[in-house]
Amino acid sequence: MSGHSKWATIKHKKAATDQKRAKVFAKLIRQVEVAAREGGGDLDANPTLRTMFQKARDNSIPLDTIERAVKRGTGDLEGVVYEQITYEGYGPNGVGMLVEVLTDNRNRAAADVRNAFTKNGGSQAEPGAVSWQFDRKGVIIVPKSVAEDDLMLVALEAGAEDITDEESIWQVVTPATDLPDVRQALDDAGIDVESSEVTMLPQNTVPITEADKAKQTLRIVEALEDLDDVQAVYANFDMTADMMEAAAG
Known part of the structure; x- marks a missing residue:
């Protein structure tokens, strides 16, 4: 088991501030919009949209806000066309990372992700190098x-x-x-x-038991997640919830 679920729980607590919550809302709405564009606006016929709709509701996004996102996706309201891209890389300690992006500017997204990796002790990898894991x-x-x-x-x-x-x-x-x-x-x-x-x-995880390595790992995850175009970061680290919470500050 990776640190995904524990980290998601901690992030939810940290997102209590208005600024962080607004960023979470914006990313979820973008995901709803893309799901509707790709599979239609019918929740029963589009399981991806149904999942994203539920996730938005779980995060207390108002129903009318979600419905407008669906209409932008289906073309009933004017909206931006987003491109889906997945970047791959390694964090400190050899942790594999997948970075899912929805962007209206591929060049900007690529530069932002690359900088987040390099400035925080990580490195970008070729497509397929990490995803198979x-x-x-x-x-x-x-x-x-x-x-x-x-x-x-x-x-x-x-x-x-x-x-x-x-x-x-x-x-x-x-x-x-x-x-x-x-x-x-x-x-x-x-x-x-x-x-x-x-x-x-x-499929397999990288155990992290030292506090400094935990901080390094979460620093790069947070740097990537803070990017507006990044929708999700998946990583194969494993650490205890207590260590994660301490490292997250």
Whole structure:
């Protein structure tokens, strides 16, 4: 298990400031817009849009804001055309990283990502050098207040592949295409869900046990995530939640 889920939880706490929350909102709305452009505005016929719609709602984005993003994506309202690009690279300590970008300016995005890598002790890699180490999966985060037996009964029946104990949370892993159905089953059963998203999970992880290396790793992740065009950063590090929280400051 990578640090993805634990880091996502910590980021959510840090995003409480208005400025950080506004940046999270902007990125999620861009993802909704692109999903609608590529697969249409019907939630039932477009599972990617349904997942992004739910993720936006989980982050308390107003419904009318999400609906306007869908209309921009379908062409009912004027909007910007974004290009999807994935960059690959290595952070300090040999941690593999995938950087997903939605941009209206490929040159700007490429320069920003390259600078974030080089200025923080990382390096960009050729396409394919890192991506083979990751699998696209659905991930649902459930609070520990939910009984494991109750969670397993519903999630596995709905098509989940695995449920793991990640210190303060349960992590439910699904095939990417089955994420909306598993999430719906949990909702229908009255099981609390903190978040659900399609993500990239590493096949193997790089353990980080030293505080200085933890800070180096999270510094480059944060530098990449702070870029406006970057929608997600996936990395194959593993560290404890306590170390991560301390390193994140």
